[in-house]
Amino acid sequence: MKKSLIALAVMAASGASFAQSSVSVYGLADIWFGSVKVDLPNGSSTTTTKLDSGGVNTSRWGLKGSEDLGGGLKANFKLEQAIALDTGAASGFSRYAYVGFSGGFGEVKLGKTGTAYDEVNGSANAVFNSALSAENFVWTNGTLGGHRGSNDYNWNPANTILYLSPEMSGFSGAFSYSLGENKTATVDAGNITSFNLKYAAGPILAAFAYQSEKATGNADEEKFMQLNGSYSLGVAKVLAAYGKVTKNNTADVNEFQIGVDYSVSPALTLSANFASSTSDSYKGAPEEKRSGFGIAAAYSLSKRTFVYGGYNGATNDNGGGGDTKVGLLAVGVQHNF
Numbered sequence: 001m002k003k004s005l006i007a008l009a010v011m012a013a014s015g016a017s018f019a020q021s022s023v024s025v026y027g028l029a030d031i032w033f034g035s036v037k038v039d040l041p042n043g044s045s046t047t048t049t050k051l052d053s054g055g056v057n058t059s060r061w062g063l064k065g066s067e068d069l070g071g072g073l074k075a076n077f078k079l080e081q082a083i084a085l086d087t088g089a090a091s092g093f094s095r096y097a098y099v100g101f102s103g104g105f106g107e108v109k110l111g112k113t114g115t116a117y118d119e120v121n122g123s124a125n126a127v128f129n130s131a132l133s134a135e136n137f138v139w140t141n142g143t144l145g146g147h148r149g150s151n152d153y154n155w156n157p158a159n160t161i162l163y164l165s166p167e168m169s170g171f172s173g174a175f176s177y178s179l180g181e182n183k184t185a186t187v188d189a190g191n192i193t194s195f196n197l198k199y200a201a202g203p204i205l206a207a208f209a210y211q212s213e214k215a216t217g218n219a220d221e222e223k224f225m226q227l228n229g230s231y232s233l234g235v236a237k238v239l240a241a242y243g244k245v246t247k248n249n250t251a252d253v254n255e256f257q258i259g260v261d262y263s264v265s266p267a268l269t270l271s272a273n274f275a276s277s278t279s280d281s282y283k284g285a286p287e288e289k290r291s292g293f294g295i296a297a298a299y300s301l302s303k304r305t306f307v308y309g310g311y312n313g314a315t316n317d318n319g320g321g322g323d324t325k326v327g328l329l330a331v332g333v334q335h336n337f
Contacts, residue, residue, distance in 0.1 A: 027061030032332030041322025117211035124228035126259020126273035134275035150243030170201030
């Protein structure tokens, strides 16, 4: 009888707690169809027809919730998993898995979450910050190869402590630190340090972000810096961004992007941008230059579903080794739930 009464008391207490909590399932499904053409310096060319996941945003689903603890304090959690719609593959809660608190002081997140740099990265990237944006091939060492770019940072390292400040007169900031947790008697653990400062009020957005990544056992740090800004003119918005990557004993990379969003109607938006990236020569190594452009349109079918399409083309001048070119032509659909 005593055990039963204790069990009932625990259930009652749990019920009271859950009554003040909220948990929701959310996600988005984004898939595109198109072709990717790559022209190599040796004159060969390949064209691949693709049905791929995540043209504008990574397809994902998740659970999130909060509990009111009183006095303006809340406990929060998020578990988010990426899904490849073309194959159905998923990899655990690899995007987000954290718990934390929020209140008048701001918010603290503990676990696997985005860094402070990631909080503002892409905030001034035109063409919907998507695969069709010029940045997609130019600000990274992906398809075009070569040097690392501003988008090659570690966006959601494990063992992260993230603090987000409250907004004050349009100003806000964030700081994060990610522990390596793999130190040995002879090898130092790595770590990732990141922060951002942001102003967003009226038609103006301005943001600065910095991230330093130190690999395990490596004395060198790879440093990422980004400065973003946008200004709304009503039916049009101008967006621009500057990025820089610095690593000891390798070339520095300087990058630039400018673009515009234009609202043809409440449902239809057109967007275009140009991006460039240049690596400074180091110890006689050839300088690399990348450039590209993107253009796309997005049409809202409802509050939760839109279709999109466009083209992205880019070139990598390998410093005398011949040019590598890539072009992406795609149409897609995204549904949010």
